[in-house]
Ligand SMILES: Nc1nc2c(ncn2[C@@H]2O[C@H](COP(=O)(O)OP(=O)(O)OP(=O)(O)O)[C@@H](O)[C@H]2O)c(=O)[nH]1
């Protein structure tokens with residue numbers, strides 16, 4: 001609780017106004033695509049919403065722009081699981097900060113995406129930091145490497161997507177939850193499977209994350225935790241092609257461009273944000289409040305025009321999403 005409240009103290013006098021802060025954690029092992037997903041979500045937002053704006057702060061923008069450039073240049077790249085090309089590094093989690101509000105007026109909310117090097121899940125001294133991040137976050141995004149989940153009957157899934165580790169983490173952090181949470185499972189690198197057989201991809205996610213989903217569906221957590229699955233194509237038109245093994249037994253996942261002239265064409269990158277906002281709206285409308293949420297939700301209570309823009313944005317019809325549990329936390333209209 002203290003850590004939540006700390007965010008609202010005006011320790012930064014340079015800013016004209018301290019915005020309420022909403023935290024979201026990117027959760028997953030190294031190389032699954034946490035930072036890339038974030039970059040794609042940010043990049044595409046402007047193309048999708050006219051009324052609402054997401055603006056990266058000046059520390060955040062250059063890092064995401066660089067990652068985005070790497071994604072756009074990806075054609076023909078091969079990918080070794082367990083290793084982001086240049087993994088997020090450092091001793092502190094990287095915090096990507098965005099100002100959110102209506103286009104053309106002052107922002108009303110700060111959304112902080114907490115990104116950490118996936119390698120931390122392996123280190124006992126760092127895992128505590130990840131737990132704290134999750135505990136402080138209203139939502140977590142779990143990117144899933146879809147090729148690893150799907151190919152070779154999921155032979156590499158346990159090793160590289162680490163669903164058991166995620167399950168263990170949530171077991172500890174979501175004990176005695178004091179406020180509602182949103183868990184978003186996001187298959188990425190999924191272009192091939194969304195084209196071939198999306199239903200199979202959804203089924204395999206549920207199979208591959210069975211323990212996590214069972215745990216969250218328990219009697220104590222189900223009323224408080226909403227879970228959705230939403231595949232995001234962060235690049236588009238780059239499809240898995242084959243697995244190669246090197247002489248030292250490393251596995252490399254190779255991708256290819258669908259056609260020689262196919263463009264960078266991300267899809268569904270905005271859906272996690274639509275649901276995040278819908279989740280906040282619903283909490284606001286239900287007046288379900290806990291002390292830290294009050295600060296955040298006020299941004300919806302005080303500004304009708306912004307609230308209406310958020311309603312329009314988050315109610316948009318969406319394909320390619322499954323609400324696994326927690327309809328009551330996400331449904332705006334009857
Ligand atoms: N084919 C394909 N590759 C992707 C996609 N998204 C990310 N990658 C690649 O996957 C690798 C890992 O992506 P990152 O975003 O660095 O993964 P991360 O989870 O942030 O990794 P750490 O920072 O090490 O924890 C990079 O080589 C990306 O270029 C995608 O949608 N399709």
Ligand SMILES: [Mg+2]
Nearest residue numbers: 034035087088
């Ligand atoms: Mg990263």
